[in-house]
Amino acid sequence: MxxxxxxxxxxxxxxxxxxxxxxxxxxxxxxGCDSPGAISGQDxxxxxxxxxxxxxxxxxxxxxxxxxxxxxxxxxxxxxxxxxxxxxxxxxxxxxxxxxxxxxxxxxxxxxxxxxxxxxxxxxxxxxxxxxxxxxxxxxxxxxxxxxxxxxxxxxxxxxxxxxxxxxxxxxxxxxxxxxxxxxxxxxxxxxNLVQGLSGLKENERALVTCEGAFSYLARDAGLTEKYIWAVNAEQQATPRQIASAIEFVKDNEVPAVFCESTVSDAPMQQVVQGSGSTYGGTLFVDSLSEADGPVPTYLDLIRHDTDVILQALTGDKP
Missing domain, CATH: 3.40.50.1980 (Nitrogenase molybdenum iron protein domain)
Incomplete structure (x- = not known):
């Protein structure tokens, strides 16, 4: 229909x-018809x-x-x-x-x-x-x-x-x-550097729990187990079942920290934190870079930032 x-x-x-x-x-x-403006540098x-x-x-x-x-x-x-x-x-x-x-x-x-x-x-x-x-x-x-x-x-x-x-x-x-x-x-x-940096994680630290299922490729490369609340951000309203599933995973695997992405609210993941006793490890970048003066102005910076945040949160090490 x-x-x-x-x-x-x-x-x-x-x-x-x-x-x-x-x-x-x-x-x-x-x-009365606003010019959309030239593309930067074209003129x-x-x-x-x-x-x-x-x-x-x-x-x-x-x-x-x-x-x-x-x-x-x-x-x-x-x-x-x-x-x-x-x-x-x-x-x-x-x-x-x-x-x-x-x-x-x-x-x-x-x-x-x-x-x-x-x-x-x-x-x-x-x-x-x-x-x-x-x-x-x-x-x-x-x-x-x-x-x-x-x-x-x-x-x-x-x-x-x-x-x-x-x-x-x-x-x-x-x-x-x-x-x-x-x-x-x-x-x-x-x-x-990504693989080497994450290679020393302990068994219970080798789990990457995020809001969106956006880290499958990174987790594959680094040998991590991925768990997410929802698969794609197009449907980012978390259901009670999704929250419960994430809480159960974190508890069962004693995952020390969980994460969310920069382009969505971390409120659903905070529910996972409250229900599991884990900690919120920080914000990861996936779908967007930051502004030039932000933490990830380039793609290389994005991967380095995410790797550092994941490693520090899961191991408890300070920057």
Whole structure:
């Protein structure tokens, strides 16, 4: 049966899209139609403009594109990516880009409608990674979209971005290839440090309990057991059964600390803390970087930060 609310949402979306594109086309001649503004740097250089769906991808892409590509994120720092609602300004900005990079794996629930009427190519940067499936809840059997939480997978992202940039700007093939090779070397070191840092955890410390099931890839790489309240942030209203399941897991395994992500409320996890006698270990970053002056302005910082927070909370060691 067709869902009336989805029909209304799609109709509203089409209206916004049409209005935004009309506004873009006529902004120079019609008063009362706010210009959506140029993409940063587009008027100052001839560099190709690439948009990404969220800030983590933007940082990875900038490491490949260097000063030859202008890279911007559609979503801002701190935004929740799964259920993001694009604005007409987002649509107008995207219509002027040369390329859009998205994660795929059902991460950006909004992206299919976003791209459908834009004459802009896009590349799925997760293509080719070793995908893990979600194992619980209504999303069981679907791919876990958070593949970038493994630096090994991000090396595949980098290769896909490099190839996309070479196709977009073939004259700078060697430049993008050098940048990708150098950044992948950093990712290899990051992965070794992640695994080594978490290798000394005791048996009861080798459990990673979070609000969202966003750490499957990191847990796999580091040999940790993952437990979460809900599988995907698109459905972040915790049920009593989910809370009870997390409490039982923490008690049974004597897990010393639990965590939540920066883009959602930690209130459900605080219920787990109260019910289990565990401690709240801190905030982890997954779907978004911080602002430039925050704790995780880059992807490399994000993985280092999360590794440090997990290690310090589970072992009781001070920074």
């Amino acid at each position: 067709t869902n009336p609310s989805r029909i209304r949402a799609f109709t509203s979306w089409r209206r916004q899209l049409s209005a935004a594109l009309a506004c873009l086309a006529l902004a120079a001649t019609l008063s 100052d250089s001839d560099r190709p403009v690439v948009l990404t769906t969220f800030t983590v991808l933007a940082d990875i892409a900038r490491n490949v594109g260097g000063d030859k590509i202008t890279v911007e994120s559609i979503t801002k720092a701190g935004a929740e990516i799964h259920g993001y609602e694009p604005t007409p300004q987002d649509i107008a900005k995207a219509s002027r880009a040369h390329l859009i990079l998205d994660n795929g794996l059902n991460l950006e629930a909004w992206f299919e409608q976003f791209i459908v009427e834009l004459d802009v190519p896009h590349v799925v940067v997760s293509e080719g990674v070793e995908v893990m499936d979600i194992s619980e809840d209504a999303n069981a059997g679907l791919p876990n979209p958070h593949a970038w939480m493994s630096p090994v997978n991000v090396q595949v992202y980098v290769e896909n971005i490099r190839d996309a940039f070479i196709e977009l700007d073939p004259e700078n093939r060697e430049y993008y290839t050098r940048n990708a090779t150098a950044y992948n070397a950093e990712l290899e070191t990051l992965e070794k």
